[in-house]
Amino acid sequence: xxxxxxxxxxAFRRPLNLLLICGLPLAAAFLPAAPGWVVPIGFQMYGAxxxxxxxxxxxxxxxxxxSGLFQRIGAAPVTQFRYIWETFLAYALVLVAQNAIMVGLxxxxxxxxxxxPLLLFVAFAAFSLTSLSISLAGGxxxxxxxxxxxxxxxxxxxxxxxxxxxxxxxxLSPALRRAAMATPCYWLVHAMETLQRGGPGGQFVLSLxxxxxxxxAFLLVGSRRRLA
Numbered sequence: 001x002x003x004x005x006x007x008x009x010x011a012f013r014r015p016l017n018l019l020l021i022c023g024l025p026l027a028a029a030f031l032p033a034a035p036g037w038v039v040p041i042g043f044q045m046y047g048a049x050x051x052x053x054x055x056x057x058x059x060x061x062x063x064x065x066x067s068g069l070f071q072r073i074g075a076a077p078v079t080q081f082r083y084i085w086e087t088f089l090a091y092a093l094v095l096v097a098q099n100a101i102m103v104g105l106x107x108x109x110x111x112x113x114x115x116x117p118l119l120l121f122v123a124f125a126a127f128s129l130t131s132l133s134i135s136l137a138g139g140x141x142x143x144x145x146x147x148x149x150x151x152x153x154x155x156x157x158x159x160x161x162x163x164x165x166x167x168x169x170x171x172l173s174p175a176l177r178r179a180a181m182a183t184p185c186y187w188l189v190h191a192m193e194t195l196q197r198g199g200p201g202g203q204f205v206l207s208l209x210x211x212x213x214x215x216x217a218f219l220l221v222g223s224r225r226r227l228a
Contacts, residue, residue: 002086003082003083003086003087003090004086004087004089004090005090007060007086007087007090007091008090008093008094010060021053021057021094021095021098024049025046025049025053025098025101025102026101026102026105027042028042028043028045028046028049028102029042029043029046029102029105029106029109030042030105030109031045033110033113036168036170037168038168038192038193038196038197039189039192039193039196040106040110040113040114042106043102043106043114043120043192044164044165044166044189044192045165045166046102046124047124047127047160047163047165047185047188047189048160048165048166048185050095050098050099050124050127050128050131051131051134051156051159051160051165051185052156053095053098053131054091054095054128054131054132054134054135055131055135055152055153055156057091057094057132057135058087058091058132058135058136058139059135059149060087061084061087061136061139081223084136084222084223085223088132088136088219088223091132092128092129092132095125095128095131095132096125096128099121099124099125099128100121102124103117103118103120103121103124104117106120115195115196115198116195119195119204120192120195122208123188123191123192123195123204123207123208123211124188126188126208126211126212126215127184127188127211129211129212129215130184130211130212130214130215130218131184132215133214133215133216133217133218133219133222134152134155134156134184134214134218135152136218136219136221136222136223137218137219137221137222138151138152138155138222139152139222140221140222140223141221159183159184159185160185162176162179162180162183162185162186163180163183163184163185163186163188163189164180164185164186164189165185165189169186169189184210184211184214184215187207187210187211187214188207188211190203190207191204191207191208191211194207
């Protein structure tokens with residue numbers, strides 16, 4: 001069995017992973033639009049589910065580093081780089097497939113109120129890669145398993161809160177809105193709002209570019225630094 005196939009199977013072994021990957025996202029698609037929200041509530045909250053779903057899946061990489069797996073890999077014809085990349089690609093495939101289901105359900109539930117579903121899928125796919133990259137980099141920088149879990153869960157919650165997943169960005173103070181721009185969450189919300197408002201295509205492309213730059217930066221950290 002290849003590392004890629006093993007990672008796919010592993011992604012669905014934990015009940016909490018199944019809930020975040022399959023259950024909650026599907027339920028979120030049925031949440032209605034609400035006053036003050038440009039995007040249906042469920043689609044903004046779905047960003048937080050992606051963020052924490054990526055974290056839960058990549059906990060397996062942190063666990064493997066703490067268990068000494070990478071020392072054993074060093075004696076086998078499999079490099080840490082290959083292990084990380086095949087695992088990352090497997091989890092990315094899971095999240096991107098989930099994005100397709102989420103957007104498809106959104107079209108069925110919200111109809112024409114959900115504008116540009118294909119571009120919305122592209123925005124979710126970019127954010128999925130970014131979410132995985134953040135957790136991978138966190139696991140590489142914080143090698144102690146408990147410290148990594150606590151720090152990452154706190155960081156992700158703060159990012160989700162100021163990034164606009166739980167309430168409209170307009171209610172935040174100007175200082176918090178400026179701080180939110182330093183998170184990929186803000187740029188996912190910005191991309192979704194641009195699509196819903198029919199804004200300039202350049203604004204959507206900018207949002208995608210920023211999310212992908214975040215993904216590349218965190219990937220470079222997470223894939224090059226030894227995890228054990």
